[in-house]
Amino acid sequence: MRSWLFGQSPRIIILSALLLFLVITSFVVMKSARDALVLTQFSGETLPYFMVATTLLVGLMVAVQLRLNESLSVCSVLAGGLVFYAAGTFLLHVGVHGHWPFAVPIFYGWVGLFGTQIPMLAWSIISRRLHVREAKRAIGTIGGGAVAGSIGGGLIAERVARLGSTPDLLAAAGLLMIAALIPVIGLGLCPRVESADDSSLEAGRVLRPRFVAIVLTIVAAGSIVSTFAEFQFKIIAQQELTTETSLTAFFGWFYAYLGVATLAFQLVVTPLVIRWLGITAGLAVLPLALLGANALIVGFGTLWSAVVLRGGEQLFKHSIDRSSLEVLYTAVTGKARIRLKSLVEAFGVRASESVAGILLIVLFSIASLPLSTIGLLGIVLSLAWFCAAILLRREYTEILTQTIERKGLDIDELKRSLFGPEFHRLLPRLLQTTSTQTWLHLLDLLETSDQRLIGPRLSILLEHQDAQVRRKILRLLFDQPRDYSSDVERLLGDVDRSVRTEAIRYLCSHSPQPMGRLLTFLQDPDPSVRVAACSCSLILEKEESREVAMGKLEEILNHSYDPDQPDLRLEIANVLQDFQAGDAYLRLVRRLMKDSSLEVRRSALKSVSKIRPESLLPVLFANSKEPALWADLRGVLASFGPVVIAYARQLLPAQETPAELKRLILQVISDIGDEPSLALLLEYAENQNLWLRFQAIKGLNRLNDPQELNGFRPRIQQLLDNEIRELEKYRQQQGVFDQGAPTLISNLLAERRQWSEERIFRLLGLLYEQKAVQKAYFAFSEGSSHLFDTALELLDSLLALEHKRTIVPLLENQTNRPDGDPRAPDGRKESLLQFIEQKDQLAAAAALADLRPTELRKWRADLETAVQSLKGQSLVAETLEWRHRQMRDEPSPTESDSLTTIQKLESLSKVTIFSRLGPHELLLLASSSVVQDYGEGEIIYREGETAHHIYNLIKGRVQLRRDPDQVEEISPGGSFGALAVLSRQPRFFTAQVLEPARCIKVEREAFWEMVEDYPSASRAIFEVLSGQILTMMGRLKKDEG
Incomplete structure (x- = not known):
């Protein structure tokens, strides 16, 4: 059975409710005694002065508390605070009984201090032990503890007032504070929900100013209106009830019955409102209630209207409003939460109460205006409060998104900072110390940056010893306003042909008389020089020179096959990228796209994308059989637009079409993005093949345009309903086959369930704000438990009620035991x-x-x-x-090929390198793998040999050595040979059998095919490999030491 507390220990819930019960009980007991003592000994006109003095005192104590929080834990501050207030309350009990001077005024401020600090600290320690979703789910019970405390405090106050005297309430409150230390100690022993990683991510995070301003507006307006309501209630009660006993009994009765109503509301209504309507809807309830209640005060001004005003304010404030605000704080994690609560306490509550007190002094004590004036002011503030609560909905979504967001590297900013004045100043030193490979990386960045004006100093690299660096610098010189022909002239005799070619192109393009130089270069015996000259001829806006150039290129291409010169054909293909027109061009590019060299075909593809001749489509699809060209082919095919759809409809249903090619076609369709493309993607989003369905939905995500998708929303909704049913089916199947320990079928269904969850998120991205849904998915699938919880809360705030009621609970259940009985x-x-x-x-x-x-x-x-x-x-x-x-x-056969595919799959799943792969990925490996036995002393492979297989040991022992020392011994469950396959390098070690061994050999091609089909598998494999490499390096370092 699924725990309604989302797996959270009931211990935290019980201790939290008990803590709030004891804290609020003691506060209500003291508040009842305070109100009765003050109202019987002082006039109503003095009450605002008490409020202002208390507010100033509270502000001072909050500042002290914040300083304590920097050096002490919240638990320590709360425990110390309870002891401090308990001791002070006992002392004031003696003082009030003995009629000490100023005992009652001091007691008034004392109660205000306690009611501000201790409940806030209690909520703080609770929020640090609950995720936001856990808080929403448990808020009814936890908040019910606080409401029950109001009831208990009211009953104690009413009973003590009848049986004893009002000052006796102070001793009872002190004892309750001492008892509250028990749940504080218990919660201090419970773990916090924020991990170290989460806390480090929150460090330095700045909350959105708009969010902070709205929260401050809500709290400030609420504090002022609540202060007004308390004042109006007390003044009207003082006018109707004149004796200390009657006031004490009335307040006790009022708070007791109000507490019962609040408890019922908290347990029944608050969880429903917060869960289904959201936190912001919960924060809008109290201002609406006070808007109506202040209207009653303005209209009638009687005791029953005051009871409605104060009763409504207390009913909603201590249930749905306080609960919603505390859940809101829970969504803000780490130091950001502490900063927000400090800001709210200092300005939203204390400063606002001071403002309210000053207004009451001016309007009531000095100007002697009627209570209806305060009621009108309360109506205006309640309206502003309500509007702020409505505006908070959008900001709450943004703050959740900020919580789960991971700051990525800004490449453009990196380039701007890298190639600034400091780069040019340090250039001479960099030339002496920087490696060739580093320079190539720097020049690649510079070539794609928006600061390509490199200045004269970088021309020094024309003399760099590496030809690749010289060639890249030449390409960058084309964009410079200054003419570097005198520097480039020296490169006409460069030992590298590609450098000479670039130099010729530069000189022809910058020469005042290019034709003379062109004629010289076109007669050069070096064909690469002639190709470069043809490139310059094509740039000139003269038809004759272009015809001559195309003829020369065809002639050079004809002679490039005998002997075979693929580099020369690559240069011709590169030239065609800058000029595309005419029959001669089509003849050349058609031949180049059929070339045996992969690089030649890739360069020819880039040329085709610029003019998109439809006659070349058959040739393009012929190249689709080469996986290495798929990435380049995607952009080219997409540039042809709707004409590709007909070819796609032929290839997608064909069984002989490779799965990776089908994925490429769906990507091309999404890049086209017209209405027929949308229809085709939606058609395959309903396909029974899980892999094709997923690729089609990804395609829809890539072209997500709200306006284009409007007409397809009913079909998207239908797809979403289908995926929800499928996810429910996988969950039920998991329950049927669940036997406690992981099995092949349970792992398979778990993997399919994860895929189904991703498809649901992707479909939600088509119906709602895609970026927010995408961030929610990343946090949901890869983050800590805190991020997982926040992701669901973000989803909860984004979705409409129809989706929220089905999707969020279904996703939330992923950490719980699946439904179904395996027995x-x-x-x-x-x-x-x-x-x-x-x-x-x-x-x-x-x-x-x-x-x-x-x-x-x-x-x-x-x-x-x-x-x-x-x-x-x-x-x-x-x-x-x-x-x-x-x-x-x-008995099991002894032949090496006796293992079934499923047995090989299960064996591979136990091998470390493949331990994190799912059954679908393992099936691809198992289906193409072979089992082979080796005798003792046999060499499996030698150092320096070409790597064709990854070996997975299922029996025996194998030694990996690199002469003369032994490096590592492989035991059953281990793998070897993977590093050479992944790096496409010769074998690093010699593998020799120590005792008769049985291995499953996975072919290199099968491994890379699996990675292409399941890209996420590469990450899992490389994480395992990196751990193994680090372990090996650590061992070697230790041996050297």
């Missing part, structure tokens, strides 16, 4: 037969591997019938035969 065999059998019927071979085989022997015997006939009736399920048939062989207790 129910009928459910397992039904799911297994469904997998077979749907030809879901991997799921069916994984489920078969998970069956108990009794289930396998009982269902044998049904399973064999199902498999035989549906042909083409070799993986299922193989797994079923293996399980039957297991059931018959037959």
